[in-house]
Amino acid sequence: MKRTTADAIQKTAKQISQARRKASLQKRKDYIQSLPDVPPLICLSELAEKTQLPFQMLRTLIVIEGKIPYIMVGKKYFVNYSHFIKYMDELD
Structure with a gap:
């Protein structure tokens, strides 16, 4: 059985959170671009x-x-x- 260190767990957790954040930001950008133009x-x-x-x-x-x-x-x-x-x- 392979043992993982606390540093490895933190690194993996950080990578996962960054990937989720990036996906969330991209989702917001796509949503904003899909909105119709607002008249002045x-x-x-x-x-x-x-x-x-x-x-x-x-x-x-x-x-x-x-x-x-x-x-x-x-x-x-x-x-x-x-x-x-x-x-x-x-x-x-």
């Missing part, structure tokens, strides 16, 4: 700043008239910037 959402104040349009006009257009879909988080309204640009292009 910006709040109305950022949109007003970016477009140089009045905040109240944007609020009326988006929230009250419902011309562009939005998400409300807390007290802030967020819109998909791509949808807003597309809507503005269709106005021309």
Whole structure:
């Protein structure tokens, strides 16, 4: 019967834990890469700043008239910037 030393056991345990950690990290990377791209959402104040349009006009257009879909988080309204640009292009 072959005897193993404490150092050999520690070395083997370390190799096993490193292999598991590596597999877990690879699994996370694969999962993250499989997620769909998230659209760029910006709040109305950022949109007003970016477009140089009045905040109240944007609020009326988006929230009250419902011309562009939005998400409300807390007290802030967020819109998909791509949808807003597309809507503005269709106005021309």
